[in-house]
Amino acid sequence: MVLRSFASFFYKLIPQFRLYGHGGDEAMLILLLTAFIADAAALGGRGSKTALNLVAGRTSDAHALHGVDPVTIWCSPDNPQVAIKTAQFVRVADGKKFKATLSTNKKNATLTIAKPTIVDAGEYTCELETQHGPIRHQIYVYARPVALINIEHFTVKDDNEFHLEGPGLSVEKGHNINITCPVTGYPPPIVKWTKDGAPLELGANVELSKTTIQITNAEYKDGGKYSCEAINEYSANAKTSRLLLVIEKMLNVKSEMAWLLPLAVILVMLILLGLIIFFCELRKRKQSKSARYVAAE
Template structure:
């Protein structure tokens, strides 16, 4: 059954002339693929070199005067674009997509978008606009769903735990007692992930001590009791395989606290070492001089 255009991915065929996203109402109805899902290999990616999904995606888009019609209306141009976030509704914020290959209108008057090895960054909300000559025929929004995948920021450690591709180790963080600490765990996903934080397996409440804003948690005035294991949990929910499912990805951080006087210990070691060396040198020098005196005393006196 042909569904209204609610897709998971969209790409661009160049529109003849100025590639502007129209703000006027189209003449007909946009129809196309049902929602699709990207299957990431594991729970981490970078924006510069995004991880590649395990599956390829093929989309189609067409125009019908009536949804119940068995044939598509004739078209000769298409523009694919993408919104900055899945929740964006302002048409003017959508940007044309050109990095993927798309087909020209087929004999049945549909256009296809075939994406091999899609990157994780391809997830999101897309838009299809169709024309026949100067007639604006149809439009529709397209969705590409994906479970949360954490973004490995610059100077950030993220290691996939063996056997658990969506459980990550964020490494250790050390801070001085009384200072502040910030932990972050930004993730890609559609729908946009919801975040929660845990300390030693217990939920953390947003208060003066722990300031939580989605994927960022700031800890103020850390003390020894804050030495712990912290976990960021990102979740989202969408329909897959005909049923609604919730997907979870986690990253764990280990926080260590240094005493304010921790800097004194290396200094004390240096001072003690210097004192011991001085004592040894003085003792050696004393023994050398004593040995010289004893040697002189034992030497026989020369006869006149």
């Protein structure tokens, strides 16, 4: 829009040049400049928006989750008269470059990822070089929310790959604990927490830092089932999707004297063991004494 305004401005200068006696060369120069700017202003691109087909809800850095189908992204000049000289795709997250394949008529650039993983989701810059100049256009590969299992282990609940259950958590009363929601996806998922089926209530000792619940000076009322609901929404292939991942974690708040119970159990076992040994020795001595008495007779 700005470039077109400049072009219009220069075009209006032509009569002024003629009025003040400037020759046709100056007018022609302005015409050429106007045409160049208008042509540059008309350069634009268009491209794909696609999504990974994921049938599992867990991934890790060591073993990235694979999509079921290949993914093809494409872009082209929005002016069908513009031909492409060279093209590449640049993954914005890490700057990795991918050489594009040009169509036979040089009007379209494509990249096919035969075995895509969750790492391939994200934003790409399509960089086209044409006879009229460069074109840059943003391309998107979407992915529904999935859980990161680099540290924690999650199990599938109710035969639903996107409803997961985390390991049980415990904390002593008066101590601190963090409850995490390790998820990824593109666009980045929005995370909401519930506790025992109701929206999480924050308070003096319960705070939320990004996607992590921070509990300080834990109380018995802080125990219960915490559910992390990760949602993202996107439009791809003429379809709008709003996808959900749920991770549940149980928190048990133990008494600060809870260590006494296992200690008491150990002490009782030691006492019983001592009594057993004592009575065994006592019985052994009686048997030995009886044997000596019989031998003496």
